[in-house]
Amino acid sequence: xxxVVPLAEAHEESVFGSKAVGLGxxxxxxxxxxxxxxxxxxxxxxVASGEEAAIREVTDAASALPVPLAVRSSAVDExxxxxxxxxxxxxxxxxxxxxxVSDAVREVWWSxxxxxxxxxxxxxxxxxxxxxxxxxxxxxxxxxAGVMFTRNPISGAxxxxxxxxxxxxxxxxxxxxxxxxxxxxxxxxxxxxxxGYKKIAIRALPTGGTFEEPVASELTEALCxxxxxxxxxxMLATRCETLYGPARDIEWAxxxxxxxxxxxxxxxxxxx
Amino acid sequence: MSGAPVEVLQQVPLFAELRPEDLAQVARVFKxxxxxxxxxxxxxxxxxxxxxLIESGEAQVSVRGHSRPxxxxxxxxxxxxxxxxxxxSATITANTDLVCYGLTYWDFQPLVHxxxxxxxxxxxxxxxxxxxxxxx
Numbered sequence: 001x002x003x004v005v006p007l008a009e010a011h012e013e014s015v016f017g018s019k020a021v022g023l024g025x026x027x028x029x030x031x032x033x034x035x036x037x038x039x040x041x042x043x044x045x046x047v048a049s050g051e052e053a054a055i056r057e058v059t060d061a062a063s064a065l066p067v068p069l070a071v072r073s074s075a076v077d078e079x080x081x082x083x084x085x086x087x088x089x090x091x092x093x094x095x096x097x098x099x100x101v102s103d104a105v106r107e108v109w110w111s112x113x114x115x116x117x118x119x120x121x122x123x124x125x126x127x128x129x130x131x132x133x134x135x136x137x138x139x140x141x142x143x144x145a146g147v148m149f150t151r152n153p154i155s156g157a158x159x160x161x162x163x164x165x166x167x168x169x170x171x172x173x174x175x176x177x178x179x180x181x182x183x184x185x186x187x188x189x190x191x192x193x194x195x196g197y198k199k200i201a202i203r204a205l206p207t208g209g210t211f212e213e214p215v216a217s218e219l220t221e222a223l224c225x226x227x228x229x230x231x232x233x234x235m236l237a238t239r240c241e242t243l244y245g246p247a248r249d250i251e252w253a254x255x256x257x258x259x260x261x262x263x264x265x266x267x268x269x270x271x272x
Numbered sequence: 273m274s275g276a277p278v279e280v281l282q283q284v285p286l287f288a289e290l291r292p293e294d295l296a297q298v299a300r301v302f303k304x305x306x307x308x309x310x311x312x313x314x315x316x317x318x319x320x321x322x323x324x325l326i327e328s329g330e331a332q333v334s335v336r337g338h339s340r341p342x343x344x345x346x347x348x349x350x351x352x353x354x355x356x357x358x359x360x361s362a363t364i365t366a367n368t369d370l371v372c373y374g375l376t377y378w379d380f381q382p383l384v385h386x387x388x389x390x391x392x393x394x395x396x397x398x399x400x401x402x403x404x405x406x407x408x
Binding site: 048051103106107113115116118122129 | 306
C-alpha cells in the first residue's frame with residue numbers, strides 16, 4: 001500500500017489516522033474540499049527520522065498541490081468520541097513550498113510526542129505509543145470561516161449552531177474573537193443571528209506563518225454571513241450527516257465565493 | 273542523514289557504558305527537533321516525554337524559580353524522564369533558536385527491552401552516577 005495518497009484514497013484509520021480517513025470519505029462523497037494528500041504514520045515516522053527517501057517522496061507528492069499549504073496531524077486515536085485531542089496536536093498553516101513540508105511533518109510528529117501530549121495521554125489512559133498520520137492540503141484564503149455543529153452541543157436541541165468570523169477559522173477555533181452566532185433549524189429556517197465582536201482576522205503572511213490583521217471598525221460587529229451562506233452551510237450540514245451520521249462538529253471556510261469543508265468529526269459532548 | 277551524532281552522544285554519562293554498536297543503534301532513533309527563541313522546552317512539574325541533546329543554540333534553566341547555568345551545544349537534559357516518563361525537574365526555555373536531537377521513551381523502551389547489552393550498559397552508567405552522587 002502506498003504511504004502517500006490523495007485524500008480520496010485514505011481508507012484505513014490505523015494507517016492514515018481518523019482526520020485523513022474522515023476527509024477521504026468526504027472526498028469520495030463529493031463534498032467540497034481543498035485539494036490534499038494523506039501521509040501514513042509510517043512515512044511520518046520516517047520523515048521525522050530524517051530518512052531522505054521518505055522526505056523526497058513527501059516533497060514530490062506535495063509539489064502537485066497548489067501552495068500555500070496547511071499541514072495537520074491525523075493521529076490514529078485522535079478525535080475519538082471519548083477523548084478529544086483538540087489542541088494536543090498542531091496544525092501548521094501557510095507552508096509556502098513543498099520543500100518545507102517535511103520540516104512541518106517533523107513538527108507534527110513532535111507535537112504528538114511532546115510533554116503536554118504525553119501527559120494528556122497518560123491522563124486519559126492511552127498508554128501505548130502515539131501514532132500520527134498527516135494531512136497536507138492547500139490553504140485557502142477565506143473571507144469568512146468558522147465552525148458548525150449539526151446539533152446544539154450545549155442543549156442537545158436539533159438545530160445547527162454556526163459560529164463565524166473574518167479570515168481563517170483559527171480565530172474561532174482558538175477563541176481569539178467573539179464570533180457571530182447563528183441558529184438554523186432542521187428545515188433550514190434561520191432562527192437567530194447574533195453579531196459577535198471580531199477585532200482581528202487571522203491571515204496568511206507572504207513569508208509563511210500567519211498574522212492577526214485588525215478588522216475594520218465597520219466590520220467588527222457586522223454579520224459576516226448572508227442568508228444564502230447560511231443556506232449553503234445548512235445543506236453542507238445535511239450532506240455531512242448523511243455521509244457520517246448525526247451530531248457533527250464541522251470546520252468550514254468560504255473562499256472565492258465557494259463554501260469548503262475543512263474538517264468533520266463527531267461532537268464529543270452534547271447536552272442531552 | 274538521520275539520528276544523532278554518535279561522537280556527541282558518547283559524552284552523555286547515561287550512554288557512556290554502551291558498546292559502540294549499541295550506541296549507534298540508540299543514536300539512530302533520535303529525531304531532530306527545533307524550538308523557536310522564547311519557546312518553553314520543558315516545564316517543571318509537567319510529564320516528561322523525551323531526552324534532548326542540544327546541537328546548537330542556548331537555553332535557560334530554572335528550578336523552583338531559581339536560575340541555573342544556561343545550556344548550550346553538547347549539553348543534554350531529560351535522562352530521568354527517558355526512563356520513567358515522570359515529572360520534569362526543571363523549566364527550560366530556548367534563549368535563541370534551539371536545535372536538539374530528541375529521544376522519546378516510546379522509542380527508547382523497545383531498544384532496552386530488545387537488547388540486554390544496552391540494558392546492562394545503562395545499569396553500569398546508573399551505578400557510576402549513583403556512586404558519584406554518594407561521594408558528593
